[in-house]
Amino acid sequence: MRVALSVLLCASLLAGAGCSKHGDGKSSAGSDDARKLRIITWSDYIPQEIVDQFKQETGIQVEVSLSNNEEIISKLRATGGAGFDLAQPSQDRIVSAQQEFRIYRPIDLTKVKVDEFRPDLLEIVKKNASLDGKLYALPYVWGTEGLLVNSKRASISDYMDLCRADLKGKTSVRLRRPTLMAFALAIGKDPFSLYGDTKAYSALMDEVGRTLIACKPNFRFFYDNKDQLINGVRSGEIVASMMWDSVSWKLNRENPDLKYVNPKSGAIAWLDTMALPARGRNDAGAYAWINFTMRPDIAVKIAKSIGNFTASQGADALMDPRLRAQFAESFPDGMKNMKWYPAIPPGLEEIEGRVLDRVKAAN
Amino acid sequence: MLEATATADWHRRLMLGLLLAPALLWLFALIVLPHLDLALLSFREPVAPRVYQPSLAQYRTFFTEPLYWHVFVRTATLSAIATALTLLIAFPVAWTITKLARGRMGALLFVVCLIPFWVSETVRTLGWMILLRESGVLPGLLAHLGLTNGPVELLYHDATILVGLVYTSLLFMVVPLVGSLESLDNSLIEAAYDLGSSGFAILRKIVIPHAAPGITAGCIVVFMLTLGNYLTPTLLGGKNSLWFTEQIYSQFITRFNWEQGAAFGFLLLALSTAMVWLGLKLSGQRFSDVMRRT
Numbered sequence: 129m130r131v132a133l134s135v136l137l138c139a140s141l142l143a144g145a146g147c148s149k150h151g152d153g154k155s156s157a158g159s160d161d162a163r164k165l166r167i168i169t170w171s172d173y174i175p176q177e178i179v180d181q182f183k184q185e186t187g188i189q190v191e192v193s194l195s196n197n198e199e200i201i202s203k204l205r206a207t208g209g210a211g212f213d214l215a216q217p218s219q220d221r222i223v224s225a226q227q228e229f230r231i232y233r234p235i236d237l238t239k240v241k242v243d244e245f246r247p248d249l250l251e252i253v254k255k256n257a258s259l260d261g262k263l264y265a266l267p268y269v270w271g272t273e274g275l276l277v278n279s280k281r282a283s284i285s286d287y288m289d290l291c292r293a294d295l296k297g298k299t300s301v302r303l304r305r306p307t308l309m310a311f312a313l314a315i316g317k318d319p320f321s322l323y324g325d326t327k328a329y330s331a332l333m334d335e336v337g338r339t340l341i342a343c344k345p346n347f348r349f350f351y352d353n354k355d356q357l358i359n360g361v362r363s364g365e366i367v368a369s370m371m372w373d374s375v376s377w378k379l380n381r382e383n384p385d386l387k388y389v390n391p392k393s394g395a396i397a398w399l400d401t402m403a404l405p406a407r408g409r410n411d412a413g414a415y416a417w418i419n420f421t422m423r424p425d426i427a428v429k430i431a432k433s434i435g436n437f438t439a440s441q442g443a444d445a446l447m448d449p450r451l452r453a454q455f456a457e458s459f460p461d462g463m464k465n466m467k468w469y470p471a472i473p474p475g476l477e478e479i480e481g482r483v484l485d486r487v488k489a490a491n
Numbered sequence: 492m493l494e495a496t497a498t499a500d501w502h503r504r505l506m507l508g509l510l511l512a513p514a515l516l517w518l519f520a521l522i523v524l525p526h527l528d529l530a531l532l533s534f535r536e537p538v539a540p541r542v543y544q545p546s547l548a549q550y551r552t553f554f555t556e557p558l559y560w561h562v563f564v565r566t567a568t569l570s571a572i573a574t575a576l577t578l579l580i581a582f583p584v585a586w587t588i589t590k591l592a593r594g595r596m597g598a599l600l601f602v603v604c605l606i607p608f609w610v611s612e613t614v615r616t617l618g619w620m621i622l623l624r625e626s627g628v629l630p631g632l633l634a635h636l637g638l639t640n641g642p643v644e645l646l647y648h649d650a651t652i653l654v655g656l657v658y659t660s661l662l663f664m665v666v667p668l669v670g671s672l673e674s675l676d677n678s679l680i681e682a683a684y685d686l687g688s689s690g691f692a693i694l695r696k697i698v699i700p701h702a703a704p705g706i707t708a709g710c711i712v713v714f715m716l717t718l719g720n721y722l723t724p725t726l727l728g729g730k731n732s733l734w735f736t737e738q739i740y741s742q743f744i745t746r747f748n749w750e751q752g753a754a755f756g757f758l759l760l761a762l763s764t765a766m767v768w769l770g771l772k773l774s775g776q777r778f779s780d781v782m783r784r785t
Contacts, residue, residue: 198745205747227540228747303730304745349647349729363626474540481746482556489558489733 161409165417168193168200169216170400173269175433178426185420188413197221204231209406214414219399220469222257222264228474233404234262239415244422249439252399256471265401266418267439269430272466273306274395274458276361276371280385284368286392287314291343298367300357301340303350303488305480306396307370311336313393313467320470330479337483341490350488361386374435377454388458390465397466399439533753549754559738559755566735567762569649570717573656577664577713578706580657585668590677604665612659616726619655620646623727647729655723660716664709671705672698704783707776711767718763735759 167174171194179190193212195203200217204210209231217225226232242250249267257265277284282295287310290299301307312319312332319336322329348365351357354375360366361379373395376388402418404411420426427440431447437455444452459465536546553559588600607615622628623645630642645651675698683693699706724734735755742752771778 198747201747202744225747230541344730347730348644352725363624365625477746478748481741481748482558485558485738485741488730489561491731 162413163187164189164191165214165410165413166191166193166212166408167214167216167417168195168203168212169214170194170196172434173216173400173430175429177433178421178429181426182417182420186413186416188410188416190417201225201229201231204405205229207407209233209408211407212405213408213410214417215403215405216268216400217265217403218469219253219256219265219267219401220471222401222403223259223471224474226259226264231406232264233406233408234264235266235404236415237263240266241419241422244419244441246439246441249399252468253401256469257401257403265403268400268402268421269434269436269438270397270399271434271436272373272390272395272397273310273370274373274376275368275389275391276376276379277368277387277389278361278364278385279387281367284389287311287370290368290370291339291346295368296346297348298365299346300348300351300360300366300369302352302370303484305477305484306398307340308333308336308480308483309396309467309469310370310391310393311339313396314391315339320467323470323473323476326475326479329476333479333483337486340487344487344490373455373458377451377458378435380454381450388454390459390461394465394467395459397463397468399468529753529756532750533757535750537750543750549751550758552751553754553758562733562735562738563758563762565733566718567766569652569656570714571766573653573660573717574710574714576653577657577660578710581661581664581668581709584661585665585672588665589669589672589675601665601669604662607658608662612722615659616655616723619651619658619727623651646727647731649728649731651727652724652732655727656717656720659720659723660713663712663716667705667708667712668702671702671708675701703774704776704780707770707774708781710770711781714766714770715763718759718766 165188167190169192174190174192179192183189197218200215201221204212204215205225208229215232222232245267249270253265253267254263257263275284275287275290282298284290284292284295289295290301301310309319312335315335317332317335319329319332322332348360349356351360351369354372357366357369357371358375358379361369371388373388376386379386380388402414402421404414408414421430422438422440424440424442424446427438427443428446431438431443431451435451437444437447533549534545534547535543536548537543553563584600584604588597592600620627623630625642625644625646627645630639630645633639634642679697680693683697688696719736721734721736721740724732725737728734736759739752739755739759742748742755746752771781
């Protein structure tokens with residue numbers, strides 16, 4: 129009887145004591161942590177093949193959690209930067225998140241093989257992901273968001289063409305911030321130059337909101353994930369849409385009529401990074417992983433899995449010739465007409481959020 | 492002797508306390524504490540990075556931005572309509588199961604209602620999408636039969652959301668209705684017929700009053716489930732779907748605006764509490780009676 133009672137008591141107390149026990153156990157778990165690397169990233173960013181190879185070379189087991197920019201920030205915010213040893217947010221989303229929530233720790237460049245990286249991409253990250261003189265991220269993979277079109281059924285050259293009368297009900301966009309940027313560029317404004325001026329930016333976003341509302345009958349739906357759009361394109365319900373380059377090129381391999389077009393206003397270029405969460409437990413493993421992924425032979429495998437080019441200096445020459453041909457067809461001028469996101473200052477996303485809500489609500 | 496009774500009494504109380512402890516801890520740690528935290532969140536406003544001050548700004552935003560109002564009212568209205576439709580559809584089903592089906596037939600019918608819940612809500616909702624999309628099964632069939640000129644888009648309308656919501660919540664209405672209709676003595680109905688009553692009068696004066704606690708219980712459960720549903724309105728509603736839970740999700744996850752999201756969460760809680768209270772008042776039911784039926 130007494131034993132049963134004490135077991136019950138312990139069981140009910142354990143729930144409350146769980147956290148302190150966890151803290152005590154940290155020192156003994158230290159050796160386990162060094163053999164495990166927990167990464168929060170996007171789908172396809174880390175193919176199983178390189179996880180296996182990394183385990184073989186270093187003995188470290190990589191655990192991958194799939195996510196997106198918003199969730200990476202939200203999850204790290206909820207734990208104060210714990211739970212993961214490496215995160216892969218976009219380069220423009222780091223400084224504001226760091227200012228607000230302190231979820232990352234600085235990169236120690238002495239532990240990184242810097243010459244493995246493409247210098248131009250490293251420059252972008254240094255410009256946009258530094259705070260108080262400290263660097264918080266390294267480039268991993270980059271790509272663009274432009275226009276996907278079924279060239280047999282329509283021909284388009286800029287974002288505003290999605291609103292053309294002959295494409296009514298046959299186009300789609302995401303109801304997210306890249307769409308706002310794209311349509312701001314399409315009506316001849318530069319949203320990025322207004323990042324510092326909240327009032328002017330707010331006015332511009334209102335204008336973009338009105339443009340999108342006027343265009344709303346043209347959108348069949350707002351897609352939340354690429355599969356939804358791929359279904360729409362394959363079934364022929366969608367003729368033209370804003371889309372990522374990698375997905376478009378994948379569709380292009382299935383059906384050559386589907387083309388990825390660099391819009392006249394410029395494709396929007398993103399760059400996803402590697403950053404260290406503030407309370408990660410395996411920094412040594414994280415640096416080993418960073419140097420491992422930027423080796424050209426590994427980076428090529430990553431690029432193949434994502435369908436985009438990586439930040440590795442030597443990898444582009446080894447890339448699949450088909451992908452390089454597709455890139456050349458979509459971007460005859462190379463990387464010239466691309467708009468790279470600068471770092472988003474805090475507060476802007478609230479303005480954008482309200483505009484996006486209004487577009488969604490409009491009839 | 493007296494002392495022994497007192498000790499036994501104390502033992503019993505200790506036992507009761509210990510047995511309840513896990514449930515109470517669970518209630519406190521997983522429901523009360525997070526809600527207190529959310530309440531605190533909802534009453535503050537960020538003024539600078541990592542600097543907050545107490546304010547009512549989050550609630551003010553809700554009342555001054557017509558969009559949020561609009562979505563709030565829309566969600567409540569559509570939920571109420573979905574609840575009413577579910578009741579209309581579930582009542583004949585429950586009646587058939589309890590009064591018309593004989594022997595194992597009743598159990599079989601009940602299982603038929605249950606089967607859709609063996610797969611997850613996501614799969615069920617995606618099933619609807621396959622059926623209803625323009626290149627899907629139903630529009631193709633309609634066009635083939637010549638009822639429409641070419642396939643029409645059946646997805647992304649308010650009516651589609653209602654179909655999905657009713658389908659998802661049907662079982663939660665059928666169960667309490669079956670419970671309350673089973674206890675209705677058939678001889679009461681036979682006697683009413685013998686005395687020359689019409690079918691409608693029997694329904695109104697005997698069946699509905701007897702089933703009222705079950706009806707109210709079902710309506711409360713379905714209304715709350717519908718109001719808090721996220722997946723069905725988002726997937727089936729398309730570009731015009733506006734559901735309040737979606738607003739809460741986007742405030743928390745995509746806007747990092749936890750303060751606003753928390754305020755929205757409490758407004759939704761207030762709404763569902765108010766609607767339940769109103770429903771109980773209008774139907775003249777007592778909460779404790781109704782809860783016993785669920």
